[in-house]
Amino acid sequence: MSGDASALELVWNADPRLISIVLLSLFVSFSAVVLAALAGLPLGAVIALTRFPGREAAIVILNALMGLPPVVVGLAVYLLLSRSGPLGSWGILFTPKAMIIAQAILVMPIIAALARQTIEDLWMEYRDEFAAMNVGPLRRIATLLWDARFSLVTTLLAGFGRAAAEVGAVIIVGGNIEGFTRTMTTAIALETSKGDLPLALGLGMVLIAIVVVVNALAWGVRRTGERLAG
Amino acid sequence: MTMRAPDSELPIVLDAVRYGVGRLTILDGISLSFNPGAPTVLIGPNGSGKTTLLRVAMGLLAPNSGRVTWGGRAQISPERRAIVFQRPAMLRRTVEANIEYALSSAGIARSEWRARTDELLKLVGLTGFGGRPARRLSGGEQQRLALARALARDPQVLFLDEPTASLDPAATKAIEDVIQAVAGRGIKVVLSTHDFGEARRLAGEIVLLHRGRVIECTPAVEFFTEPKTNEARQFVAGELLL
Numbered sequence A: 001m002s003g004d005a006s007a008l009e010l011v012w013n014a015d016p017r018l019i020s021i022v023l024l025s026l027f028v029s030f031s032a033v034v035l036a037a038l039a040g041l042p043l044g045a046v047i048a049l050t051r052f053p054g055r056e057a058a059i060v061i062l063n064a065l066m067g068l069p070p071v072v073v074g075l076a077v078y079l080l081l082s083r084s085g086p087l088g089s090w091g092i093l094f095t096p097k098a099m100i101i102a103q104a105i106l107v108m109p110i111i112a113a114l115a116r117q118t119i120e121d122l123w124m125e126y127r128d129e130f131a132a133m134n135v136g137p138l139r140r141i142a143t144l145l146w147d148a149r150f151s152l153v154t155t156l157l158a159g160f161g162r163a164a165a166e167v168g169a170v171i172i173v174g175g176n177i178e179g180f181t182r183t184m185t186t187a188i189a190l191e192t193s194k195g196d197l198p199l200a201l202g203l204g205m206v207l208i209a210i211v212v213v214v215n216a217l218a219w220g221v222r223r224t225g226e227r228l229a230g
Numbered sequence B: 001m002t003m004r005a006p007d008s009e010l011p012i013v014l015d016a017v018r019y020g021v022g023r024l025t026i027l028d029g030i031s032l033s034f035n036p037g038a039p040t041v042l043i044g045p046n047g048s049g050k051t052t053l054l055r056v057a058m059g060l061l062a063p064n065s066g067r068v069t070w071g072g073r074a075q076i077s078p079e080r081r082a083i084v085f086q087r088p089a090m091l092r093r094t095v096e097a098n099i100e101y102a103l104s105s106a107g108i109a110r111s112e113w114r115a116r117t118d119e120l121l122k123l124v125g126l127t128g129f130g131g132r133p134a135r136r137l138s139g140g141e142q143q144r145l146a147l148a149r150a151l152a153r154d155p156q157v158l159f160l161d162e163p164t165a166s167l168d169p170a171a172t173k174a175i176e177d178v179i180q181a182v183a184g185r186g187i188k189v190v191l192s193t194h195d196f197g198e199a200r201r202l203a204g205e206i207v208l209l210h211r212g213r214v215i216e217c218t219p220a221v222e223f224f225t226e227p228k229t230n231e232a233r234q235f236v237a238g239e240l241l242l
């Protein structure tokens, strides 16, 4: 390790330590978003399209959960997965799996709440036409998901941005173990406190670049949607 | 190919139909029938119940009391009825995809889509617009696309809710031309308007609505030359406001 390499050199030379941290971070956050989407998109669609007692409360709670503090999610997942916890037998605390679960829980409400709003707005717009064209329930759902696809992808990207940037949940359930559960954010926290500023800065630059790329993608998706679909 | 029910949607008969929301009565004992022939125009001031009546006749709203029959049968699925709402929603797709959606909803085989889409676009004067996003069309073009989508169902009866409200004279003319072409093909048109000129130009028969009741139901010629009721005279004179 070149202890005195500058941040830029680390990034430029694709320092292996830095690369492995970046790859793990992307893998964990990407997996978390996939899991969160599998649960969050159907949940959002169901709340948007059905009427049941307590629905308003469910929407308020879901919206509130969008602002869940990552450390609290980390703590809850820690208690769940710790050896004496209900899921302790899984033995996955301090592994990337635990980090994926924690981030998925963090991101799921964001995806569900935004998807609920998107799908419901579109449904309000389409419902009369669905009735007039005698469209069946499954086809209605398929149509709404398809026609809202650009907004929904933007929602997933927002979830990814949130997961990639959080530190509180992964540090608690991952333990920040070098070469195993160390992500960009936890490494930055640690290296900064240790005084290894070049690595922290290098990771910070990569993280910012990723956030910029994700937002550019979201913007591009939105523009494409507007161009293709109005 | 889908099997089409041979049964006719016509005549549509409303018998003592009452429709209300909460304590508000919107349609107050309406008895009417829509028969094959020239267009029926529902005319009446804003809030008189035109939109609600069209939705009931389309089968989208169930009356609180009284009954509606289509070709002698009570509730049947609206296979060969179509409606264009006053502010039709455009699917977030291209013009062509909007029509194809209607064709597939009506159960028309995919192999026929191309030819039917071209024919419908031509009928409503949107040839060459197929690839455009529907929501980017002007108001008049959207209204014509909505007409094409409704016609994709190959309806026997077509309900139109104020199809030219908020359009300029040229766009209005374009829509009215399509309506006349449609009526000429033997499709029963029932449309609402609060525009007299339009009623005169299109109507074979006039139904005057006022506060949820049918005030007059007469052939158009008679309605304009010798209105039977006081309200009709007032309405023709532009004095019936509420």
Ligand SMILES: Nc1ncnc2c1ncn2[C@@H]1O[C@H](COP(=O)(O)OP(=O)(O)O)[C@@H](O)[C@H]1O
Binding pocket: B021, B024, B026, B044, B045, B046, B047, B048, B049, B050, B051, B052, B053
């Ligand atoms: N769902 C509803 N809830 C409450 N009031 C309604 C509803 N639908 C229609 N109305 C009222 O019923 C009256 C008739 O409405 P409508 O059929 O839209 O009349 P028109 O199309 O002739 O303007 C209006 O006063 C309207 O505000």
Ligand SMILES: [Mg+2]
Binding pocket: B050, B051, B052, B086, B161, B162
């Ligand atoms: Mg109306």
